[in-house]
Amino acid sequence: MNAEIISVGTEIILGDILNTHSQYLSQELAHLGINVYYQTAVGDNDKRFTSILKTAISRSDLIILTGGLGPTTDDITKEVACELLGVKCYLDENILNKIKTYFEKSGRIMSNNNTKQAMVPENSIVLENNCGTAPGFIINKDGKTVVLLPGPPRELRPMFEEKVKPYLKYNSKDVIVSKNVRVFGIGESDLEPKISKIVKQVNPTVALYAKEGEVLIRVTSKASDEKEANLLIDKTIDELYSILGNYIYGINKESLQQVLVEELIEQNKTIATAESCTGGMLASKLTQISGVSSVFNMGVVTYENWVKRDLIDVTEESLSKYGAVSQEVATEMATGLSKKSSADFSVSITGIAGPNGGSEEKPVGTVYIAVCHKQKVWCKRYNFARNKNEREYIRNLACLNAMNMIRLTLIDEKIFEDNYI
């Protein structure tokens, strides 16, 4: 089945908003084994949209339209599609009442314009919208399937996920399943040769995506049922584990902080943070995760030297002798924090995020991370600079590596023991 995606909206072709629908829908359709050949964006213009849709119907089996289902006269998607397909619309009282109720709930009065949204193409499948007023539709006509989805992502995504995907799956012979393998601590170029044999596989397919500081491996299988597809995937994931071991930090996980916080909760271990160059970013990442309060007890952002001394007992001697960005200060920050917090893991970060402050000996990107655990400290020096003006990149990588050092210790205490000072 060949598909294409048409995004309707003047705000897209003016560049006012980023078209994220095309990527989302293309990914989802790829997982379903449907080939997407074209993505098009066109403004809310009757003539131009008509011509685009006409071409699409002539060359594709499935056409997904996004946007232009709103109540104003600008919104033309449904009207143009029905006109072109020769499908009539009727007013659906049920939908009209739902829209009315939607407005009443939020204390507003429905305007007459919204009646337009209750017009339903004949013989279409209505896709209920639980996050807005515009319903979506699936129209089948002359062997072509046209899907109409509302523009706002928070309406489109649940509608696609809950209604369109099951429909397309039901009409497809094969089941496609994907799992995401999350890898940290090895770059894409070092990783690829290690798993080149697996990458060349046909089913499951294995695709690599480099993200900032990490790599995502997507394993996708095609089979006649879900159980078989999962078996195929899990076999490949086992092989990946046997090659990559602890570089893999999670399967189908959102982020390193999610995995770390879950593991801390699981092992009932607490964490505290002392940050200099990352300035609270590590604490902020950890506290993104709901439930973190049972394992995170305190964080300090010790930007000035006197704060390092005053809050976490860094010595004046180390600060003046080695400088704030040094192994000695990172270590003292971690041990001082450990005394203050009594956390199982006290982690400190001190570095030069730039763009200013670098020197030959300690260029921009130099970061020391120390983890104090059971009164011992594992301290590591990193250099994260790619080019000079990447303050947020350096800060982000420092946080990720700090989390990874703790994750590794949680998995295998021996890793910590091999490294502590």
Next chain:
Amino acid sequence: MNAEIISVGTEIILGDILNTHSQYLSQELAHLGINVYYQTAVGDNDKRFTSILKTAISRSDLIILTGGLGPTTDDITKEVACELLGVKCYLDENILNKIKTYFEKSGRIMSNNNTKQAMVPENSIVLENNCGTAPGFIINKDGKTVVLLPGPPRELRPMFEEKVKPYLKYNSKDVIVSKNVRVFGIGESDLEPKISKIVKQVNPTVALYAKEGEVLIRVTSKASDEKEANLLIDKTIDELYSILGNYIYGINKESLQQVLVEELIEQNKTIATAESCTGGMLASKLTQISGVSSVFNMGVVTYENWVKRDLIDVTEESLSKYGAVSQEVATEMATGLSKKSSADFSVSITGIAGPNGGSEEKPVGTVYIAVCHKQKVWCKRYNFARNKNEREYIRNLACLNAMNMIRLTLIDEKIFEDNYI
């Protein structure tokens, strides 16, 4: 002049990468007064790309192609475009030498494939690539202009900025200038009626964009020269100031934190933070800004109650009597932090970011923010919940509002005086 953008690359239609070029180029072309009517993405497929380009040439004056200028056989953009336009290519020794040098510099050897990148369409303008090996081209043929740009954003953007934009400007009669007016503290729906007269203007045009917690007003003017265009814009901005006053936090600024940190530096005032639900996010936002170290002295993340007592002297009495999320505790956090930090502004945030922990009296989204300044405290209760599962939204809005309270005090001490307890 009517334009369209065609992005060539299988990785786009598979959804592996997000197509950010289309937005970037559409925005840039809109600023130049060029109408973009279509954006298309198509895979590295000879037949399908040829048909798309053929249609584009038939309906548009300017066609911008991105991607597919690489050295492999997959890369077909230049070949297809030249074939279709009837333009021959020749090998340019200068470009070939540049590519060779590029490889030598990075210690690699140029493969024979790269010779392909030194093939130049006859009578075209060559766009040198300072960030990669593939040059871009501007081809003019039969009244149509076709621009070929490399796919990687770090190559495409400087090439467009430095070479294509001046070319298009030179060939355009009018100058288009835009300025961004950043607004905080008033929602889009309350803002629009206040400035409806200005929004209806034709030159400059005024467009509103709602961002999380703030509104961006883009003012764009068209004139025969830049000076006149700027005069028109500045007149409209003056009108906006007279209506919106302190709601406007900056012109052409990146973020609230940038404006706040710049203002603190300007006034030589220091800041310290004590965060509960935002967990370091406020400190992290402030420390995004290079140069913040001269005004930010410390931050604490007081997640557990004993940390609030121990680090910033919150009383046990207030914690047990009013709860950690209360005006009393927020106030004590700010005053305790002020004693510790001696900062000119000590700000505290305590709230319920959810999804758990809410109650009828203090639902998810309830946040208290307190600013201690000259031994006095301005404390405000907010509710940021849109729906239950928006932990990051609530945390972000808390940080923005905390920064805004300090910004307002810096602008006008009287705002603080009118509000302190």
